[in-house]
Amino acid sequence: MHSELVASRSADPRDSREIRESRNGSSPHLDAVSLGIIEQLQEDGRRPYAAIGKAVGLSEAAVRQRVQKLLDQGVMQIVAVTDPLTVGFRRQAMVGIHVEGDVESVADALTSMSECEYVVMTAGSFDLMVEIVCEDDDHLLEVINKRIRLIPGVRSTESFVYLKLKKQTYMWGTR
Amino acid sequence: MHSELVASRSADPRDSREIRESRNGSSPHLDAVSLGIIEQLQEDGRRPYAAIGKAVGLSEAAVRQRVQKLLDQGVMQIVAVTDPLTVGFRRQAMVGIHVEGDVESVADALTSMSECEYVVMTAGSFDLMVEIVCEDDDHLLEVINKRIRLIPGVRSTESFVYLKLKKQTYMWGTR
DNA sequence: CGCCAACGCTGCGAAATCCGCAGGTCTCCG
DNA sequence: CGGAGACCTGCGGATTTCGCAGCGTTGGCG
Numbered sequence A, B: 001m002h003s004e005l006v007a008s009r010s011a012d013p014r015d016s017r018e019i020r021e022s023r024n025g026s027s028p029h030l031d032a033v034s035l036g037i038i039e040q041l042q043e044d045g046r047r048p049y050a051a052i053g054k055a056v057g058l059s060e061a062a063v064r065q066r067v068q069k070l071l072d073q074g075v076m077q078i079v080a081v082t083d084p085l086t087v088g089f090r091r092q093a094m095v096g097i098h099v100e101g102d103v104e105s106v107a108d109a110l111t112s113m114s115e116c117e118y119v120v121m122t123a124g125s126f127d128l129m130v131e132i133v134c135e136d137d138d139h140l141l142e143v144i145n146k147r148i149r150l151i152p153g154v155r156s157t158e159s160f161v162y163l164k165l166k167k168q169t170y171m172w173g174t175r
Numbered sequence C: 001c002g003c004c005a006a007c008g009c010t011g012c013g014a015a016a017t018c019c020g021c022a023g024g025t026c027t028c029c030g
Numbered sequence D: 001c002g003g004a005g006a007c008c009t010g011c012g013g014a015t016t017t018c019g020c021a022g023c024g025t026t027g028g029c030g
Helices: A012-018 A032-043 A049-056 A060-073 A103-111 A138-148 B013-019 B032-043 B049-056 B062-075 B103-112 B138-149
Strands: A075-081 A089-100 A116-123 A128-134 A154-168 B074-083 B091-099 B116-123 B128-134 B154-169
Touching: A032 A049, A032 A060, A032 A075, A032 B074, A049 A060, A060 A075, A075 B032, A089 A103, A089 A138, A089 B116, A103 A116, A103 A128, A103 B154, A116 B091, A128 A138, A138 A154, A154 B103, A154 B128, B032 B049, B032 B062, B032 B074, B049 B062, B062 B074, B091 B103, B103 B116, B103 B128, B128 B138, B138 B154
Parallel strands: none
Antiparallel strands: A075 B074, A089 A128, A089 A154, A116 A128, A116 B154, A154 B116, B091 B128, B091 B154, B116 B128
8 A cells, every 4th residue: 555656756646647657558548646546446446535545645536536537438447346156157167269250350249248258359379268157057058059159250169167266356556 | 113014025135044045055145135235336336335225125234234244255345447458567368277286286376476367277178277467578478487387286388468358347147 | 929728636515425333123042 | 031143224423425616737729
């Protein structure tokens, strides 16, 4: 929690916009303060705005506005996460997919399936990796054989059924 | 508040404890009400307790106590999640691991590494799958070659570098 | 150069939420 | 029967959230 983000000079929040952190060069420009806010919320998604403000050096209202914007922009979401196996979804699997043709369209088809929790395009022996959450074996079998394999462009798949989730964190930057 | 004799079944929250949902047979017993609470918080991690209470049929205080317990027990956590690529972590990869000997001990070693975001034991051609979040290529290379491969029991690894995260949700049960 | 709109932060009451606690019910034992 | 434990409700007081007005800075433009 002692994030020394705010050093001497940049004590004034208004400087932060111009800092242009070297690490992020991607789409939505996130300055050090927003990163700090995200970090706070990764530790506790319900932390009060005032407490976050104290940690990053901003007023309560400013934090609230920033959080709202981050949420609206889709940069982050504040949610409850669980181990699905604990909550009653008994079968989970990671599925690697080989694609021929347009990878993106296959990815989109997978994205629209509610059982696909996580879809990512990769480099390596698979073109796509998908995490699937199901109620039971029948459900899993149906999803893989009767739905995923029928998507145009899917050449073959390989499944890795989850036996035990050992770790699941959301604390980037906190380390 | 006399005990409404036949309150249309399970309208009384106290019934829920005995229902013993058939779907979950796992460790911490989650009844239908707690599942409902989790569902609410998966939609919005900051939803007020009173609103959740109204949705699941419980008082504000009761919801608060349940949420606290779920948090304490580690059944769920309320956090901000982002696309790491947006937040400045430029290299991410899924790594499949072949293990000889005790899988659990290798899993524990991986779990203690801060770069490992997600560790799961699987059935299939890999024994373990790990998601790794890094700052850049050098960092990723170091983690894979100089740390993971040196863990006793790791026979070989295969990496899938992330090109693009297409979907990421936390809405089990909401569907 | 000066004007003005856009943006982001602060400060401040009012309203809503959170929090701790006392009290009641039900169940499970010895 | 009596008591411990689990869980819920209700209720004030403390805290937080929310909306809005005000202000300084930035950047476009005549």
